[in-house]
Amino acid sequence: MARAMAPSDVTSAKDRLAKPLPSWRRLRAIPLAAGALLAMVPPGAMVFSYDAAVHAVALGFVLSMVFGHAQIVLPVLTGARVRYSSFAYVPLALLHASVVLRVSGDLLEWVDLRAVSAIATILALALYAGSLTFMSWKATCQAT
Numbered sequence: 001m002a003r004a005m006a007p008s009d010v011t012s013a014k015d016r017l018a019k020p021l022p023s024w025r026r027l028r029a030i031p032l033a034a035g036a037l038l039a040m041v042p043p044g045a046m047v048f049s050y051d052a053a054v055h056a057v058a059l060g061f062v063l064s065m066v067f068g069h070a071q072i073v074l075p076v077l078t079g080a081r082v083r084y085s086s087f088a089y090v091p092l093a094l095l096h097a098s099v100v101l102r103v104s105g106d107l108l109e110w111v112d113l114r115a116v117s118a119i120a121t122i123l124a125l126a127l128y129a130g131s132l133t134f135m136s137w138k139a140t141c142q143a144t
Helices: 029-039 049-078 086-107 111-143
Strands: none
Touching: 049 086, 049 111, 086 111
């Protein structure tokens, strides 16, 4: 009987420049489930229920997938070398915190909390773009 393959069986850490963020894999399903539950709220039951569902899925699930896979996909699409850095967890954590703020602001109908979540989301995106740029630059400098 074949044994289950561990991620280390497929490729070792030194064989790859970029590593995905494996500890966040289980957490990525939470925004998707939250969005699905919020989408089941009857229209008009809450003022911002649709907005909460859209943001839980689009920001919480889709963008966390982008954050988790960009280090793998970017070298294939652009040829840029991207090194793994544990700093990549910071924008991801900020993104998840902004989604929690957004959904909380929607459910509590607190517009100011929604505004704070928008700033946090933009900051998370900028921080992630900056970290990818820095990791790519660092990989290029080390390769030469």
